[in-house]
Amino acid sequence: MDLETAPLRAAVVIVSDRSARGERADAVGPVLVERLRGAAFTVEDAAIVSDGVDTVGAAIGSAVAAGARLVVTSGGTGLGPRDHTPEGTAPLLEQQIPGIPEALRRAGAERVPTAVLSRGLAGIAAQPGTGGALVVNLPGSPGGASDGLELVLALAPHVIAQLDGGDH
Template structure:
């Protein structure tokens, strides 16, 4: 299996260069430390640009795509709406666990509407847009990604 991942930061301000992207590099560093080759893309909170970035990462060979940002309840938070229609298989338990572990430290993590699932043989997971959410979420994802991709490809339970 390809050990290629991609982190997509969804932020109007980071995309405009007004705010430094802290979440994307945090995610990339954690993935690299776990043995994944990784890139980071920054897009604004626009559904078409989010979907395009996810599709481009998969076309470039990524088997794991992690988005960070745009999962809340604000008027520009559209990452789940952009991601969900792309997914052939939705895996609600991953998003539920990410909310659960986040809420242990930050109760408002329950407001995240992130989704997770499979698109064209790749695992796609939405994380909230804070470095803390990324630090908490990446280990959960890394603990599941190999099994998810193996199962989706027809592998047996190991």
């Protein structure tokens, strides 16, 4: 990221019924937020929402409307009956970027074979006044989310520069 310009805004959305109800502390959000801050993004504390198409879509939409150029979600990408993060994300994406979730699954599978079961998406959400915002669904596990963010941080500055008209 070009540190001569104003820091880009990012947002973290944690998707967890138990954390949203206060039954379990969120262990993933604080880690992702600190990593994003360390990468020179401006980011508030993670938003925690319950599983569901509408809750996920509303949280991502709110983050994009507030100016986040990068939105990462964690949780709700598996095969469980309440895992609907991809379904809440998909309607917001004008363009999908299949290579990002493919790379996340491939890297995760090197450590945990079940990583290939993630249904997470990545793509570009429209954002007035900009070229758009990068949205990436990360796994819900602390290790998977942290490892996945490493890949996202390697790509996000280039993606956002391209969205803003930069060269390939």
